[in-house]
Amino acid sequence: MVRILWWRIPNYLGRMVMAYAVIVENLVKCYGRFTALKGISFSVNEGEVFGLIGPNGAGKTTTLRIIATLLKPTSGTVKVYGFDVVKDANKVKSLIGYLPEEAGLYERLTGYENLLFFAKLYARDKRELDEIVEYGIKIANLGDRIHDKVKSYSKGMKRRLTLARTLMVKPKLAILDEPTVGLDVYAAVNLRNTIKRYVRETGNTVLFSSHNMLEVEYLCDRVALINNGVIVAKGTPKEIKERFNTSNLEEAFIKAMGVNIQY
Amino acid sequence: MNTLRTLIWKELLDLSRDRGTLFSTILLPLIALPIIGIVVGYVFQVQPTIIAIIDQDNSEWSRWLIEYFKAVIGVDSVPVKDVCVGVFLGRPVILYFNYTSVRSAELDPKIDLIVIIPGNFSKLVPNINVKVPVYYTVKTTSRADIAINVLWSAVSNFERHVAEARLKVLAPTVRINDIEYLRNPVEIKFYKLLKPSGVVAKPEERNIYLTMMVLIIALFMTISPPIAFISDSIAGERERKTLECLLVTPTSRNQILLSKLLSSIILSFLSSGASTIGAYIMYMFVLSGFGGGLVTLPINLEIIGVFSLTVFLTVFVTVSMALLISCLSDSVRSAQSKSIAISMVGSLVMFIGLYGDIDRLPSTVRTLLYFIPYTHSLQILNQYMKYNIYHAIPHILYLILFIVVFLVISIKIFNSERIFFGSKV
Numbered sequence: 129m130v131r132i133l134w135w136r137i138p139n140y141l142g143r144m145v146m147a148y149a150v151i152v153e154n155l156v157k158c159y160g161r162f163t164a165l166k167g168i169s170f171s172v173n174e175g176e177v178f179g180l181i182g183p184n185g186a187g188k189t190t191t192l193r194i195i196a197t198l199l200k201p202t203s204g205t206v207k208v209y210g211f212d213v214v215k216d217a218n219k220v221k222s223l224i225g226y227l228p229e230e231a232g233l234y235e236r237l238t239g240y241e242n243l244l245f246f247a248k249l250y251a252r253d254k255r256e257l258d259e260i261v262e263y264g265i266k267i268a269n270l271g272d273r274i275h276d277k278v279k280s281y282s283k284g285m286k287r288r289l290t291l292a293r294t295l296m297v298k299p300k301l302a303i304l305d306e307p308t309v310g311l312d313v314y315a316a317v318n319l320r321n322t323i324k325r326y327v328r329e330t331g332n333t334v335l336f337s338s339h340n341m342l343e344v345e346y347l348c349d350r351v352a353l354i355n356n357g358v359i360v361a362k363g364t365p366k367e368i369k370e371r372f373n374t375s376n377l378e379e380a381f382i383k384a385m386g387v388n389i390q391y
Numbered sequence: 392m393n394t395l396r397t398l399i400w401k402e403l404l405d406l407s408r409d410r411g412t413l414f415s416t417i418l419l420p421l422i423a424l425p426i427i428g429i430v431v432g433y434v435f436q437v438q439p440t441i442i443a444i445i446d447q448d449n450s451e452w453s454r455w456l457i458e459y460f461k462a463v464i465g466v467d468s469v470p471v472k473d474v475c476v477g478v479f480l481g482r483p484v485i486l487y488f489n490y491t492s493v494r495s496a497e498l499d500p501k502i503d504l505i506v507i508i509p510g511n512f513s514k515l516v517p518n519i520n521v522k523v524p525v526y527y528t529v530k531t532t533s534r535a536d537i538a539i540n541v542l543w544s545a546v547s548n549f550e551r552h553v554a555e556a557r558l559k560v561l562a563p564t565v566r567i568n569d570i571e572y573l574r575n576p577v578e579i580k581f582y583k584l585l586k587p588s589g590v591v592a593k594p595e596e597r598n599i600y601l602t603m604m605v606l607i608i609a610l611f612m613t614i615s616p617p618i619a620f621i622s623d624s625i626a627g628e629r630e631r632k633t634l635e636c637l638l639v640t641p642t643s644r645n646q647i648l649l650s651k652l653l654s655s656i657i658l659s660f661l662s663s664g665a666s667t668i669g670a671y672i673m674y675m676f677v678l679s680g681f682g683g684g685l686v687t688l689p690i691n692l693e694i695i696g697v698f699s700l701t702v703f704l705t706v707f708v709t710v711s712m713a714l715l716i717s718c719l720s721d722s723v724r725s726a727q728s729k730s731i732a733i734s735m736v737g738s739l740v741m742f743i744g745l746y747g748d749i750d751r752l753p754s755t756v757r758t759l760l761y762f763i764p765y766t767h768s769l770q771i772l773n774q775y776m777k778y779n780i781y782h783a784i785p786h787i788l789y790l791i792l793f794i795v796v797f798l799v800i801s802i803k804i805f806n807s808e809r810i811f812f813g814s815k816v
Contacts, residue, residue: 196639199808218641226639232632234401236408248397249640277408293636 148207149174149301149333150195155204157190157357164190166357167204172301172335172350174209177327179344180337181381182354188337189229191354192305195335196226208301225299229306229337231290235279239270239289242278243296250297264296267322284315291319295326302326304336308343320346341378351377353384360384394642398650399657402624406658412623416616416662424669428676436679439476439483440534442541443496444506446488450513455552456525460486460506460545479541481679482534497528504529504538519557588778595689601678602688603776604745605670606698610705610768611741612666614734617655617706618713622726624651625717629811644806652710659706660699667698697775697783704790705768709733711797712764718804740765749773764793 150172157165165187172178180188193199194206197217206213208220233242243264244257251257265274268289270281278286287307295302307323308316320343327334338344344351345365352362361368361384365377372380406412444460446453464477464484473489490496496505507526515523527542529535551574558570584592592599628634637647674688713730720726740763743749749757749770760766767786774782804810 193635193811196635198635198638198811218643221639222641224639226636228632228635230632231636232628234405234633235631236405237401241404245397245401246636246640248400249394249642290636 147174148172149176149209150178150335151205151207152191152195153205155191155194155206156202157187157194157199158202164357165194165201168354168357168359169204170352170359170362172333174333175327175331176349177323177334177336177347179348179351180335180354181339181341181344181351182337183339183385186354187357188354189305192226192303192335192337195301196224196303197221198226223300225294225297225302227290227294227302227304227307229309231287231294233278233286233289233293236277238277239268239274239281239285240265242289243268243274243293246293247296260296263298264292267295267326268292269318269322284311284318287311287315287319288322291322295322298330298332300332302332302334302336304334306337306339308338308340316340316343323347341376341381345377353381355385395646395650395653398642398647399654402650402654403657406620406654412616412619412658416619416658417665420612420662420666420669422669424666425672425676428673431673432676432679435482435677437483438534439485440479440504440537440541441485441487441502442504442506442538443487443490443499443502444508445490445493445496446508447510448508448512452513452516453508456508456512456545456549457486457488459549459552460541462548463541463544479537479544482537484537484541493528502530503532503534504542506542516553517556517560519560523553586777590778597689599689599776601674602690602694603772605674605688606667606694606701606772607741607744607769608673609663609667609670610698610701610772611737611765612670613659613663613702613706614709614737614765616662617659617710618730618733619727620655620658621651621710621713622717622720622723622730624655625714625805625810626720626726627723630722634810638810644810645802648714648802648805652707652714655710656703656706659710660702663702663706694775697772697780700787701768701771704771704787704794705765708764708768708790708793708797709737711794711801714801715797715804718801718810736763737765739763740769744769744773750777761789764790767793 148171150170152171153169154167155165155169156163156167168187168191180191182188190199194201195208195213197213197220200214209223211219211223213220233239234245237245240261243261247257247260247264251260268274268291270285270288273281273285278289281289291304291307294304302323304323308319311319323334323336324347326332334347336347348365350362350364351368353360353368361371361380363371368380368384369375369377372383374380374383442460444457446457461475461477464475464479464486466475466477466486473487475486475488477484477486487496487502490499490505493505493507496502505528507528509524509526512523512525515521525546527539529539554574555570558573562570584594584597586592586596586599625634628637638644671688671690712733713726716729716733717726720729740760743760743766749760749766750773752760767789770786771783771790774786
């Protein structure tokens with residue numbers, strides 16, 4: 129018993145003093161002969177909103193899927209709150225919430241039933257279940273429509289529900305893959321505000337990917353720009369703008385990607 | 392909270408709202424199979440067998456023969472001029488007497504059989520040294536067999552009449568106690584009813600082979616629902632982008648897989664119950680078309696128990712195979728198309744079961760068939776009906792082996808990255 133505790137003390141102490149929510153080191157991911165990630169490294173501080181920015185096919189979704197324990201790295205390590213995503217996958221899963229880029233819902237179930245189903249997978253007792261569902265309903269903000277079948281929802285409503293499903297369990301790390309893609313301006317603003325409010329209310333960490341630089345500037349404390357499986361720049365939006373000598377993040381992004389756009 | 396119960400709750404809630412699937416897997420067999428039975432029975436009943444009798448002799452003896460035709464189809468001997476309508480083994484039969492020539496009857500498409508009583512018929516009947524010919528022409532119709540049966544029944548009855556007349560002529564010359572011993576020297580007596588294995592069968596088990604046919608049809612109807620459910624459940628979750636969200640929850644992948652297995656088995660059992668009832672009613676109606684009156688097939692709790700076990704194992708092996716296909720398919724459509732192969736193999740075994748006996752096939756063919764899991768499903772029923780449940784144990788074990796192999800491979804794939812990419816990796 130004493131021996132077991134002795135072994136575990138440094139581990140727990142390490143986690144207590146640690147300020148990183150995510151540490152990615154030399155992450156490589158190959159699909160057959162294709163290398164999607166070529167040894168990327170970055171870290172996400174606890175309680176910050178971190179943006180992973182890059183063009184289509186840059187490796188954002190692969191990175192997020194690895195952090196979410198869905199894919200295994202070919203090499204390198206990824207730790208979430210000190211837990212290895214491969215060795216301690218179950219522990220990591222209990223700490224995260226993941227919203228895929230094209231997250232679906234059970235269309236024949238109502239919005240409420242969708243939330244209830246996922247809440248049941250996390251809750252340990254009835255009281256906790258009620259709390260989770262209540263918070264989910266609040267985030268979804270669908271009013272009475274929460275009791276309608278999901279197939280009758282608009283795209284914006286569905287996205288609000290999927291975000292609610294992800295955040296209602298108050299994950300220590302919320303991983304959001306392009307949460308506002310394909311939404312109209314109103315729905316996108318609404319969703320961004322929800323994410324902002326969630327961070328403010330819970331103090332939890334958010335790691336998200338996006339194409340929308342306005343959104344990135346609005347939400348992110350720090351960002352990493354990724355292209356062809358390589359991190360080309362990282363820092364606060366301000367630092368990146370200064371580094372590339374641009375007035376906005378969009379231009380910095382274009383420069384970082386090494387693309388020449390004729391206007 | 393109980394994770395497995397939650398996962399099954401979601402699957403069943405989703406399924407309960409899928410009216411199309413519920414209708415096609417539960418209600419349709421319950422409605423469609425009896426309707427098929429009613430239609431088939433009705434078609435057999437309302438399509439009369441038509442026999443044209445051409446009496447070229449027009450004598451007292453030929454009229455006697457015609458009377459026997461009428462008696463066989465249950466028509467009284469009241470003279471009817473051109474036509475007689477009666478019933479033979481529950482099937483309507485019409486006798487026509489108005490054809491003046493053989494050719495005219497041959498050219499009439501509604502005629503199934505033509506009986507020709509030749510001109511010298513009455514002269515030959517009393518002659519004890521010759522056989523009396525009655526000619527018949529049969530057409531290639533579905534009702535020809537019934538017509539021939541009518542002919543044989545009528546002629547054999549007439550034969551008794553002729554034999555009796557001939558024996559009466561001979562009787563005074565020979566010492567005979569009872570001409571019945573001469574006329575019918577052999578008596579067929581029922582001894583015992585046995586199963587194919589030689590075990591004594593109960594009287595109510597006389598038509599057990601018909602029950603077996605119903606069970607085979609019902610068994611193989613249980614193959615399709617789990618295939619559809621599993622295809623939609625795994626490839627569908629991936630296609631509808633719900634799989635990733637489910638896999639990042641603290642639930643283990645094996646629990647997710649198990650919940651899908653159990654849900655599909657629940658659906659299949661409901662479907663199987665409906666198919667069995669439907670097939671049972673269907674056969675009752677079909678047989679009523681052949682035999683007249685509603686026929687009840689022998690069935691008891693023991694048969695239901697063995698059948699339920701067979702359905703369970705068959706569904707489980709189907710689900711295991713469909714799971715593997717679904718894990719490796721890019722879409723629901725792709726999974727369902729590939730799973731057609733499973734249904735086709737199932738149909739092949741079903742037809743062998745309906746129209747043959749696997750035990751009587753050459754050993755090489757039988758060995759090949761044993762590589763198909765469904766052969767063992769069929770053999771469980773077969774061995775039970777022929778012998779007892781103990782003879783079915785090797786086939787139960789074979790099925791379990793198939794299930795374990797397919798499940799292990801499916802679990803391996805479901806736990807790998809292939810589950811996200813289907814066949815694209």
